[in-house]
Amino acid sequence: MFVQIGRNDEFIKFDYPRPDPGGEEGKNHVHKANVYDVDGYKTTQELKPPPAENNYGVELKPPPAENNYGVYAIDTESVHTKKGLEVCKVTVIDINCKVVYDEYCLPTSDIIDYNTYWSGIKKENLHDVTKTFAELRDDLLAIFNRDTILVGHGLNHDLMVLKILHTKIIDTVMLYSHPLGLPRRRSLKDIASSELQREIQVGDIYRKCLSKVLSEAQLRDLDYARPDPERELGRVCLYGDHHGFKQGYCRNCCRPFDTSFANRSPCDFHLERSRKMRGVQMPYGCCGRSFGSKGCQAVSTHVHKENLYLDTNGFKVTPQLKTPHDGSYGVYALDTESVHTTKGIEVCKVTVLDTNCRVVYDQFCLPTNEIVDYNTIFSGIRKEDLNGVTKTFEDVRNDLLELFNRDTILVGHSLFNDLNLLKIVHSNVIDTAVLYPHPRGLPLKRSLKDIALTELNRNIQSGGGHDSKEDAEVTMKLLLRKL
Numbered sequence: 001m002f003v004q005i006g007r008n009d010e011f012i013k014f015d016y017p018r019p020d021p022g023g024e025e026g027k028n029h030v031h032k033a034n035v036y037d038v039d040g041y042k043t044t045q046e047l048k049p050p051p052a053e054n055n056y057g058v059e060l061k062p063p064p065a066e067n068n069y070g071v072y073a074i075d076t077e078s079v080h081t082k083k084g085l086e087v088c089k090v091t092v093i094d095i096n097c098k099v100v101y102d103e104y105c106l107p108t109s110d111i112i113d114y115n116t117y118w119s120g121i122k123k124e125n126l127h128d129v130t131k132t133f134a135e136l137r138d139d140l141l142a143i144f145n146r147d148t149i150l151v152g153h154g155l156n157h158d159l160m161v162l163k164i165l166h167t168k169i170i171d172t173v174m175l176y177s178h179p180l181g182l183p184r185r186r187s188l189k190d191i192a193s194s195e196l197q198r199e200i201q202v203g204d205i206y207r208k209c210l211s212k213v214l215s216e217a218q219l220r221d222l223d224y225a226r227p228d229p230e231r232e233l234g235r236v237c238l239y240g241d242h243h244g245f246k247q248g249y250c251r252n253c254c255r256p257f258d259t260s261f262a263n264r265s266p267c268d269f270h271l272e273r274s275r276k277m278r279g280v281q282m283p284y285g286c287c288g289r290s291f292g293s294k295g296c297q298a299v300s301t302h303v304h305k306e307n308l309y310l311d312t313n314g315f316k317v318t319p320q321l322k323t324p325h326d327g328s329y330g331v332y333a334l335d336t337e338s339v340h341t342t343k344g345i346e347v348c349k350v351t352v353l354d355t356n357c358r359v360v361y362d363q364f365c366l367p368t369n370e371i372v373d374y375n376t377i378f379s380g381i382r383k384e385d386l387n388g389v390t391k392t393f394e395d396v397r398n399d400l401l402e403l404f405n406r407d408t409i410l411v412g413h414s415l416f417n418d419l420n421l422l423k424i425v426h427s428n429v430i431d432t433a434v435l436y437p438h439p440r441g442l443p444l445k446r447s448l449k450d451i452a453l454t455e456l457n458r459n460i461q462s463g464g465g466h467d468s469k470e471d472a473e474v475t476m477k478l479l480l481r482k483l
């Protein structure tokens with residue numbers, strides 16, 4: 001193993017605190033002397049057999065038989081105090097990544113700023129903490145000895161705020177050096193991403209996402225369900241103009257029909273419109289047939305989605321959560337697929353992905369009313385997909401309300417569709433229809449298919465309808481591109 005041991009020039013180059021050659025006890029030269037005071041350091045102790053007459057004044061432990069003095073990774077988080085920057089959390093893990101030590105401590109002077117953006121520390125975290133800095137450091141000096149190998153990223157900083165002098169260091173800044181050399185350093189996030197294919201410091205992603213979240217005014221304009229201030233619990237208001245919605249008409253062919261489904265008649269329609277150029281109606285984009293011709297798609301009944309705009313009862317609000325330790329309440333992409341029922345349109349599949357596009361949730365559920373059309377052309381859902389499905393709409397919604405909280409950021413394309421059909425009121429939303437606006441502005445929106453093609457060079461929804469996992473993945477990637 002590559003161990004940085006004791007080369008003084010390297011320690012100085014990497015800004016590690018070194019014992020003061022002048023020899024004054026507890027005083028050390030450090031490069032950031034203007035930021036950190038240099039007094040009061042303690043040195044990790046040598047393990048050696050206790051002398052026959054123990055007159056060291058400290059308890060000395062014998063070295064381990066197998067000559068293994070321990071290898072630990074250490075990381076600290078700090079807050080800003082009147083004194084400068086002080087440590088208030090330390091985590092130590094062993095070579096099996098088992099947590100050996102994970103404690104908060106109180107800084108020695110008044111906190112000016114919790115440094116939450118970088119540290120993830122919030123006021124609540126220190127609420128019940130009684131451990132002092134001195135106690136925490138003594139704990140560490142009981143775990144580490146002079147010959148312990150400590151691993152960290154920019155570990156000089158951690159040791160400086162801990163005021164611990166230690167010599168056997170492996171610093172991942174040196175192990176994975178910047179191609180252009182010092183003083184440039186690769187961030188731990190960057191190294192983890194390229195070497196381990198692992199996204200870390202997701203709290204950073206969360207914080208970056210906050211600037212993309214829709215405002216209350218945007219949520220209203222875009223038809224997101226908002227709690228009704230006047231009415232009883234569960235009732236919502238839709239303030240938008242329901243762009244393109246006409247009551248009593250088929251959503252596919254735009255002809256009027258009996259929306260109660262008492263009398264069903266077959267529907268034919270085109271997937272794309274016929275555009276007008278210089279006063280002439282062009283052929284349909286989907287099939288090239290002339291304007292007014294019979295639809296290239298045929299389904300057994302006309303369908304509607306009036307409930308999307310008219311059913312404003314029985315909503316639930318995402319619950320409030322205690323502050324998470326890493327400052328991230330989660331960022332997820334959400335997409336649903338729906339079928340047509342006697343009620344209108346209902347969710348029957350939900351997919352949730354995390355910021356690594358890993359599937360967090362992917363379930364079918366049974367709609368609450370009789371299915372009149374599987375909507376396969378758009379949803380990709382087939383009758384056989386629901387064979388053996390027992391989860392109800394309510395089950396799925398409860399699962400989601402466990403997964404999401406009030407401060408979770410949800411990303412999706414025209415996510416009001418998904419959330420309103422799920423009957424979930426949520427306010428931290430990023431809408432890719434807003435992130436990648438139509439050149440002529442709202443209420444026009446670019447389709448997800450179009451954005452995926454031009455921004456990600458990816459052809460989605462190309463056959464057999466939508467795939468909620470693919471759509472969710474595309475929205476997450478489109479979001480990450482904008483951060």
Ligand SMILES: [Zn+2]
Pocket residue numbers: 269270271272284285286287288289295296297
């Ligand atoms: Zn057509």
Ligand SMILES: [Zn+2]
Pocket residue numbers: 250251252253254255266267268269301302303
């Ligand atoms: Zn129709």
